[in-house]
Amino acid sequence: MLNMGGPRNASEVNSYLKGIFLDRDIMRLPFQDTLGNFIANKRTSKVQHEYELIGGGSPLEKFSLIQGQKLVENLDSISPETGPHKAYLGFRYNEPTTKTAIQQIIKDDVKNVIAFSQYPQYSCSTSGSSFNDLYKLQKQLDPKQSIKWSFIDRWGTDPLFVKYYSDAIQKSLGKLDPSVRDSVPILFSAHSVPLYVVLKGDSYANEVGASVGCVMRELRDRGVVNPYKLIWQSQVGPLKWLGPATDEVIKKYGKEGVYKDLVVVPIAFTSDHIETLYELGIEYRDLANSVGIKNFVVVEPPNGNETFTNCITNIVHKQMQNSKRMNYQILSRCFDCDSEQCGITKNWIKAQLSSLL
Ligand SMILES: C=CC1=C(C)c2cc3[nH]c(cc4nc(cc5[nH]c(cc1n2)c(C)c5CCC(=O)O)C(CCC(=O)O)=C4C)c(C)c3C=C
Ligand SMILES: [Fe+2]
Numbered sequence: 551m552l553n554m555g556g557p558r559n560a561s562e563v564n565s566y567l568k569g570i571f572l573d574r575d576i577m578r579l580p581f582q583d584t585l586g587n588f589i590a591n592k593r594t595s596k597v598q599h600e601y602e603l604i605g606g607g608s609p610l611e612k613f614s615l616i617q618g619q620k621l622v623e624n625l626d627s628i629s630p631e632t633g634p635h636k637a638y639l640g641f642r643y644n645e646p647t648t649k650t651a652i653q654q655i656i657k658d659d660v661k662n663v664i665a666f667s668q669y670p671q672y673s674c675s676t677s678g679s680s681f682n683d684l685y686k687l688q689k690q691l692d693p694k695q696s697i698k699w700s701f702i703d704r705w706g707t708d709p710l711f712v713k714y715y716s717d718a719i720q721k722s723l724g725k726l727d728p729s730v731r732d733s734v735p736i737l738f739s740a741h742s743v744p745l746y747v748v749l750k751g752d753s754y755a756n757e758v759g760a761s762v763g764c765v766m767r768e769l770r771d772r773g774v775v776n777p778y779k780l781i782w783q784s785q786v787g788p789l790k791w792l793g794p795a796t797d798e799v800i801k802k803y804g805k806e807g808v809y810k811d812l813v814v815v816p817i818a819f820t821s822d823h824i825e826t827l828y829e830l831g832i833e834y835r836d837l838a839n840s841v842g843i844k845n846f847v848v849v850e851p852p853n854g855n856e857t858f859t860n861c862i863t864n865i866v867h868k869q870m871q872n873s874k875r876m877n878y879q880i881l882s883r884c885f886d887c888d889s890e891q892c893g894i895t896k897n898w899i900k901a902q903l904s905s906l907l
């Protein structure tokens with residue numbers, strides 16, 4: 551279960567940020583080693599403070615463990631012939647890292663592994679970075695390539711993923727006064743990417759749009775016809791990022807004064823972390839209240855929800871039944887960005903595929 555990870559306490563924030571700012575799949579900086587370390591050091595106390603406000607650390611590991619445990623229980627029960635199954639967390643910037651996971655996989659003598667990106671929508675900067683990291687590590691730690699890998703790289707339109715968010719939005723709308731319930735804007739807020747990432751062909755923005763389209767179609771079928779918008783949060787630094795920016799949209803609604811309630815949906819996240827708990831739950835809620843929005847309702851991301859754990863179970867189960875087909879899809883898909891790095895992933899998958907056929 552590949553994901554970015556999050557600092558579990560204040561002392562892990564600095565190395566976590568260094569991991570992000572030194573990762574050339576997420577950003578390219580001049581003199582990256584020096585500048586990346588410099589920026590990470592500069593941001594450490596600000597980010598530490600934000601984690602303090604949400605309980606001291608990222609809850610990502612806690613929720614990932616719950617999701618992984620439920621996934622394994624479900625698989626053992628619906629597919630005992632392929633079991634026993636085991637979930638390994640592979641984080642990009644924090645323990646338990648992908649390296650720790652592969653070392654454990656080797657110790658456990660497991661030979662068939664599904665690398666399952668926990669980002670529903672693909673971006674070369676997130677899932678791509680994790681797959682590239684995995685590629686380098688497996689070459690180093692398993693030089694004879696004794697482990698057979700298959701890959702799940704995107705699943706943002708999966709029916710149960712769509713159901714989870716449709717149910718959660720309806721539940722949040724249900725908390726609002728009936729007089730405004732049908733007219734409150736639903737704001738889907740996803741982590742932004744720099745514009746150059748979109749221009750080079752990264753599919754994340756389109757895939758987030760596809761998730762939003764599926765959820766809104768499902769809601770319309772249930773009779774929910776509220777206005778909605780896709781907006782983008784968490785822009786860092788001086789680059790031009792994909793907009794409209796979440797804070798600007800909140801300010802605009804405040805200035806117009808038409809709506810006093812907003813429902814915000816973190817559609818690109820599968821569990822709570824700093825973006826949902828601090829940025830939406832504290833920073834943007836304060837902003838919304840200060841511009842006259844009374845109710846700023848943040849829809850809860852999947853966390854330990856059963857519809858969601860059934861969703862990831864189905865995805866993995868189908869992958870085990872159809873691994874050749876799924877591998878082939880990935881082979882034709884990491885043409886997203888044209889980068890050398892993703893080419894490595896592509897060639898690796900090609901090698902895996904030819905050994906399967
Ligand atoms: C879910 C999708 C995400 C995409 C796409 C993404 C792209 C992306 N991110 C940065 C820069 C930073 N991201 C940071 C934190 C962060 N990013 C995501 C998710 C996506 N990023 C999450 C879930 C988190 C936070 C995790 C947590 O701590 O709980 C940070 C660090 C935070 C900070 O310094 O304020 C940076 C920097 C870029 C440049 C990028 C696309 C190229
Ligand atoms: Fe990010």
Ligand SMILES: [Fe+2]
Nearest residue numbers: 674886887892
């Ligand atoms: Fe790519």
